[in-house]
Amino acid sequence: MRxxxxxxxxPSLRAYPAGSASPAPVRFRxxxxxxxxxxxxxxxxxxxxxxxxxxxxxxxxxxxxxxxGKRMVDFALRCAWLERLATRIDPARVRCDAxxxxxxPGAAAVYSYDLLQALAGEYGVAPGDIxxxxxxxxxxxxxxxxRGAELRERFGLLVADETLLLHSSAIRLHLREGLALPPxxxxxxxxxxxxIYRELQ
Numbered sequence: 001m002r003x004x005x006x007x008x009x010x011p012s013l014r015a016y017p018a019g020s021a022s023p024a025p026v027r028f029r030x031x032x033x034x035x036x037x038x039x040x041x042x043x044x045x046x047x048x049x050x051x052x053x054x055x056x057x058x059x060x061x062x063x064x065x066x067x068x069g070k071r072m073v074d075f076a077l078r079c080a081w082l083e084r085l086a087t088r089i090d091p092a093r094v095r096c097d098a099x100x101x102x103x104x105p106g107a108a109a110v111y112s113y114d115l116l117q118a119l120a121g122e123y124g125v126a127p128g129d130i131x132x133x134x135x136x137x138x139x140x141x142x143x144x145x146x147r148g149a150e151l152r153e154r155f156g157l158l159v160a161d162e163t164l165l166l167h168s169s170a171i172r173l174h175l176r177e178g179l180a181l182p183p184x185x186x187x188x189x190x191x192x193x194x195x196i197y198r199e200l201q
Contacts (some may be wrong), residue, residue: 012161013050018128019153028156030125031055033133037062038072039190039197040081041074041171043164048089051133051158057093058085058133059119067109071136073196075101084189111146116155128152131156172197 014023031051037044037060051058060082064075072078075098082096100110103118112132120127132155134142139159142148168184172179175197186194 010050010053012163013054014159015054016157016159018156023159026054026156028055028131028158029129030119030123031058031131031133031158032061032119033058034061034112034115035063036066036072037078037082037166038087039078039128039171039194040185040187041166041168041185041190043162043166045085045089045121045187046164047133047160048085050160052090052093054158055131057095060094060096061099061115063109064097064098064104069113071200073200077193081187081190081193085187088189090128093126096134102155113145113147113151116151127154128156131158133158133160135159136161172200176200 005123014022015026015028016023017026031054033044033051035044048058048060062075062078062082063072066072069185079096086094086096097119099115099118099122104110116127116130116132119125120130132151134157136159137148139157142152142157145151169179171185171194174185175194178198
């Protein structure tokens with residue numbers, strides 16, 4: 001009998017072993033949580049804390065270049081925010097990795113498959129012990145990723161439901177319009193530097 005979602009400690013997170021179309025209560029050595037993090041917010045923190053239930057270590061990997069060419073706040077600043085967040089959550093198990101700047105220092109975006117392959121080599125972890133963290137809305141899209149079939153065959157997935165209805169785009173819009181942010185939208189690691197978004201028009 002296949003494992004049901006009720007087998008998991010938190011039903012808002014499901015783990016898919018490499019090559020499996022069904023979730024199972026598996027634990028990964030390394031979970032890779034990539035994104036723009038422009039800026040990071042409590043929704044991101046919620047995902048990290050849940051992922052720690054299914055992974056020994058979590059890597060936060062900010063995008064060096066946006067896949068659709070959108071302008072983002074400086075990469076180094078986003079890395080600094082994530083490093084502070086990782087330190088507060090669990091410095092022994094959560095860290096920021098700026099690997100995308102090393103893989104594609106130019107204007108090119110980095111594909112998830114290439115990122116996972118590179119991290120497997122750098123960290124000495126077997127591909128099947130690595131999971132890509134994605135949102136529930138992205139699960140149907142994985143097959144259409146660059147080398148999506150190979151990604152699913154070689155690597156695991158950790159699929160996180162959206163438990164906080166908060167997006168970085170809403171934070172940026174509020175700031176550009178000169179509106180005050182609700183306290184629940186802010187992480188202490190970034191709160192003092194969010195005015196940078198008021199200057200981006």
